[in-house]
Amino acid sequence: xxxxxxxxxxxxxxxxxxxxxxxxxxxxxxxxxxxxxxxxxxxxxxxxxxxxxxxxxxxxxxxxxxxxxxxxxxxxxxxxxxxxxxxxxxxxxxxxxxxxxxxxxxxxxxxxxxxxxxxxxxxxxxxxxxxxxxxxxxxxxxxxxxxxxxxxxxxxxxxxxxxxxxxxxxxxxxxxxxxxxxxxxxxxxxxxxxxxxxxxxxxxxxxxxxxxxxxxxxxxxxxxxxxxxxxxxxxxxxxxxxxxxxxxxxxxxxxxxxxxxxxxxxxxxxxxxxxxxxxxxxxxxxxxxxxxxxxxxxxxxxxxxxxxxxxxxxxxxxxxxxxxxxxxxxxxxxxxxxxxxxxxxxxxxxxxxxxxxxx
Numbered sequence: 001x002x003x004x005x006x007x008x009x010x011x012x013x014x015x016x017x018x019x020x021x022x023x024x025x026x027x028x029x030x031x032x033x034x035x036x037x038x039x040x041x042x043x044x045x046x047x048x049x050x051x052x053x054x055x056x057x058x059x060x061x062x063x064x065x066x067x068x069x070x071x072x073x074x075x076x077x078x079x080x081x082x083x084x085x086x087x088x089x090x091x092x093x094x095x096x097x098x099x100x101x102x103x104x105x106x107x108x109x110x111x112x113x114x115x116x117x118x119x120x121x122x123x124x125x126x127x128x129x130x131x132x133x134x135x136x137x138x139x140x141x142x143x144x145x146x147x148x149x150x151x152x153x154x155x156x157x158x159x160x161x162x163x164x165x166x167x168x169x170x171x172x173x174x175x176x177x178x179x180x181x182x183x184x185x186x187x188x189x190x191x192x193x194x195x196x197x198x199x200x201x202x203x204x205x206x207x208x209x210x211x212x213x214x215x216x217x218x219x220x221x222x223x224x225x226x227x228x229x230x231x232x233x234x235x236x237x238x239x240x241x242x243x244x245x246x247x248x249x250x251x252x253x254x255x256x257x258x259x260x261x262x263x264x265x266x267x268x269x270x271x272x273x274x275x276x277x278x279x280x281x282x283x284x285x286x287x288x289x290x291x292x293x294x295x296x297x298x299x300x301x302x303x304x305x306x307x308x309x310x311x312x313x314x315x316x317x318x319x320x321x322x323x324x325x326x327x328x329x330x331x332x333x334x335x336x337x338x339x340x341x342x343x344x345x346x347x348x349x350x351x352x353x354x355x356x357x358x359x
Contacts (some may be wrong), residue, residue, distance in 0.1 A: 008226035035087035037063035048359040068218035084243020088104040115140040125152040133262035143358035147293040158307025179224035270318030277323035294328040295347035297339040
């Protein structure tokens with residue numbers, strides 16, 4: 001085992017990356033295991049906490065992406081494996097959103113966390129919006145904050161050629177979605193637009209071998225490349241990414257009997273949210289306005305400019321400035337993935353620093 005591999009294994013081994021809780025049996029499901037991770041500074045309860053809701057194949061290992069940044073800025077982060085991802089028990093498609101909504105309060109209680117800021121990427125949009133609808137009280141009353149990076153927009157409104165083509169596949173074809181994504185991940189070094197998953201950063205072999213510059217994980221590029229390789233191996237070969245199959249079906253609305261819950265209709269969702277926030281302001285003029293931040297990639301193959309314009313228009317036309325403080329930003333030089341994983345050009349550092357500043 002090379003020194004780079006040994007170092008990478010040590011980074012991936014800590015207990016904070018391999019935690020779990022159990023959801024009790026319900027009439028709708030058996031006992032369920034949920035695996036999750038936290039940043040290594042999580043025991044410092046004085047720091048503001050972020051619940052990160054990741055993309056289609058996003059896993060608890062996103063905590064590694066956050067870890068150095070979280071320690072440098074002074075925040076804590078929770079990353080969760082949704083059903084069928086990592087070590088979390090698979091559930092039927094119709095149970096994905098309900099189980100997530102069951103997970104959130106149980107997880108926060110287990111971690112003794114009263115308030116969080118909500119941050120999502122891509123497919124995590126659906127889960128964040130449903131969380132905000134069901135559990136508005138978990139946001140801090142003094143600084144309620146949510147951020148959506150590369151938010152998901154159905155191809156009906158985005159016109160995405162990629163997802164329009166995918167929607168024409170028979171439902172059974174999606175049983176192989178995670179396997180195809182895994183092959184690409186481990187052989188091309190980036191899942192890129194196919195899945196918008198946990199995405200190892202592209203780097204040349206030469207750079208990985210020679211650079212000593214610290215990257216996202218606070219280690220050399222060589223060790224960082226090895227961490228990415230091992231994560232892909234663990235996730236696709238030793239744990240599970242099959243939940244991504246159901247995620248794709250959910251995003252595409254392939255099963256007409258399964259809805260997006262509270263955000264089935266984005267226009268209606270924002271209207272309801274605005275009404276609720278307006279009522280809060282009427283009841284208490286000192287109540288802090290909900291801060292909603294939208295971050296778009298400069299080039300996003302998942303939703304394109306049409307999807308970006310649609311999502312922005314929905315929020316801008318539906319939010320009253322007295323109730324919701326809305327900001328929308330396009331991040332120069334980014335794509336659907338790098339708007340999250342590139343800590344220089346992407347939005348993540350800006351989000352984390354704003355949350356820290358509000359604490």
